[in-house]
Amino acid sequence: MxxxxxxxxxxxxxxxxxxxxxxxxxxxxxxxxxxxxxxxxxxxxxxxxxxxxxxxxxxxxxxxxxxxxxxxxxxQETDDDKIVPMLQSADACGERLTAYPQTQVLETAKLDLLPSLRFEYMKYYLPFVKYEEEEQIILENLQSFPVAEWESLSTLTENQRDMMRLPFLGEYLFYWYQTEREALAVRKKLIPLLRLGVI
Incomplete structure (x- = not known):
């Protein structure tokens, strides 16, 4: 009873x-x-x-x-439809939104950015952005590139994420640059074998 x-x-x-x-x-x-x-x-x-x-x-x-x-x-009048994707992205990364400083979460929630990318922007970029111009470049790149195909920033390589900090000429340059970097990395690994006559 x-x-x-x-x-x-x-x-x-x-x-x-x-x-x-x-x-x-x-x-x-x-x-x-x-x-x-x-x-x-x-x-x-x-x-x-x-x-x-x-x-x-x-x-x-x-x-x-x-x-x-x-x-x-x-x-700060943040709607739930902006908060929920951030919670879901945090879950996907095995993290919690509350693990981040409240000021960062509040700032990120106000950004003009796809809701699905807000948490990852906070995770990968916000703590390291020093100037407003740098933030604007990153946001513009994220808005311009085919982020819908990436599903999340965590699927990008660290090099690709770093490239988002730079002014770009377009999507083609992004993929060309990444391919060139990968090709050079492979070539560097093969040089010792070439010298030994293995290949």
Whole structure:
């Protein structure tokens, strides 16, 4: 009886906080109670009720620290359709959005960039960008090149990602330069064998 009352009390609390009752099938009551505490501490009830984004709610349950970050994102009026792709990209990289400084996440969320690339831009570029001009070059390159075919920046080689920092003449130069670099690398490996007469 006591357990039933506690369960009903939790369901009522979840409803008041804007959390989907379906979460009870995936998470423990303890984890959900902790999420409720975060929602109430940062006054997220209205956003959760209005937006009803299950992926966001799951993150709140799984990662209690996300409540503070989500509050900050809501404060700067970042829509869930920009936040969710960043969460998904972080998952794909085996990381968490909350592992990054809040200022970086907030800055990245505002960028005029494909939602699917925002997290990886933050991961690979943002900490190292020193000038606004450099940021603009990187963003323009990412917008200009066939990023949809790449699916993510993590599929590029480190050399290709570094090339995004440079002013470009176009897609052709990008692939030509990469091919030339690979050819030179192979040739360098073959030189000792050529000298020995092995090949």
């Amino acid at each position: 006591k357990h039933t009352w506690k369960h009903l009390s939790l369901l009522s609390r979840m409803k008041g906080d804007g959390l989907a009752l379906a979460l009870t099938s995936d998470f423990s009551e303890g984890a959900i109670e902790q999420a409720c505490e975060g929602v109430e501490r940062f006054h997220l009830q209205e956003q959760l009720r209005d937006r009803q984004t299950l992926r966001i709610q799951k993150e709140l349950v799984q990662i209690p620290e996300f409540a503070a970050l989500y509050h900050a994102l809501c404060e």
